[in-house]
Amino acid sequence: MNKKLGAIALLGASAVVLAGCSTGSTATDGGTPEPAELRVWLVGTDTPQDARDYLVKTFEDENPGSTLTIEEQQWTGLVDKLTTSLSSSDSPDVVEMGNTQAAAFTSSGALLDLSDIEDARTGIAAGFVNAGRLWRGAYGTAGEVGHICVDPRGPLCKCGQRGCIEAFSGGGALAERWGRPGALPGRDVFDGADAGDPVALALRDGFAFGVAAAVRVIVLSTDVESVVLGGGVSALGDRMLSCVVTELEARAAASPFLRSLHLADRVELLPPGSPAAALGAALLGADTHEQETVPHG
Structure with a gap:
């Protein structure tokens, strides 16, 4: 029997996507995206190994030639490490962070601007x-x-x-x-x-x-x-x-x-500290199933 699950998001997310990522895939002539290397930083050990394995397998199965690498980080020193990474050409594509860390990057242009979907984030x-x-x-x-x-x-x-x-x-x-x-x-x-x-x-x-x-x-x-x-x-x-x-x-x-x-x-x-948003964002990006999507308010 297939397990079905309904998840309700009540408020914003604890994960963010970095702007200016150099490793994300790009489509050629509107066709299939080129193979890419996606790096995801997860913090701590809250995410079970089976969830990490599922994320990697799903992404790579649905994006032939592409790879997804999960790199485990620690909360201590995360801001300094991410700051150093952003100043180089070796920054991650998706990072899990909390409110404390996000505050250090909101005014620096390091985070993807999601202001146009403000209502969706808080609904x-x-x-x-x-x-x-x-x-x-x-x-x-x-x-x-x-x-x-x-x-x-x-x-x-x-x-x-x-x-x-x-x-x-x-x-x-x-x-x-x-x-x-x-x-x-x-x-x-x-x-x-x-x-x-x-x-x-x-x-x-x-x-x-x-x-x-x-x-x-x-x-x-x-x-x-x-x-x-x-x-x-x-x-x-x-x-x-x-x-x-x-x-x-x-x-x-x-x-x-x-x-x-x-x-x-x-x-x-949802367990406290679960990076569900980071996992979901990566899986959504990995989903190549063609489907018309209409924006809603």
């Missing part, structure tokens, strides 16, 4: 994995669960609708509705709710409502075995997971049908 989306491959649908829209309306009277979403899942649970929407200064508004909202702040309590409840709705939509549509919650808010760990599970169980209490689906048992968190 809600799902990735459907079947038999080890990402399924994107007919036009690349599969997984846009963030723009499913779950409350027509809910908050306004940037897509123009009201009550979208993203308007309740997206990182950008959460920060905007919180409206208070702070580097980590998601954490601040949860801290405020724990302290009894009525605004924070309402936002946390809305967040849980939105994520739980996304879980139900994904399971009812595709019957995936697991729904993995990732992104920045997942760093809150059990604080975030418990409120989502509580919302799922409350809805199931009134519905024998929902109880039979065991939704809460299907939800899990």
Whole structure:
């Protein structure tokens, strides 16, 4: 039986792509990309060896003549090592880094500019994995669960609708509705709710409502075995997971049908520090399957 997996990204990523890479493949006359050598820096030992092997094999199988090399780095001294590498012609193509390291490079031009997809980085989306491959649908829209309306009277979403899942649970929407200064508004909202702040309590409840709705939509549509919650808010760990599970169980209490689906048992968190974004970016670049992709807001 093929294992199917639904993953929900709640906030931004912990991995970045370097600008000005010299080893990436380029297409000739709009045809097949030339063979290339892709170097990926993963930090620490959080990524299991089988995941690394899968990444390398998939990339090289789908890009004949190309190679992918994973080089393990350490958090200590990472900024200095990367700075030295960028000043030479031997810089990596994809690097895993956290907020601490990213701050050192945001103003230097070392990172690929992703400002044109700001909304996508701070919203809600799902990735459907079947038999080890990402399924994107007919036009690349599969997984846009963030723009499913779950409350027509809910908050306004940037897509123009009201009550979208993203308007309740997206990182950008959460920060905007919180409206208070702070580097980590998601954490601040949860801290405020724990302290009894009525605004924070309402936002946390809305967040849980939105994520739980996304879980139900994904399971009812595709019957995936697991729904993995990732992104920045997942760093809150059990604080975030418990409120989502509580919302799922409350809805199931009134519905024998929902109880039979065991939704809460299907939800899990991406392990802390997992470089899922780096792995996904490399695999996406390795995917040569032709498919029309339409950009969405």
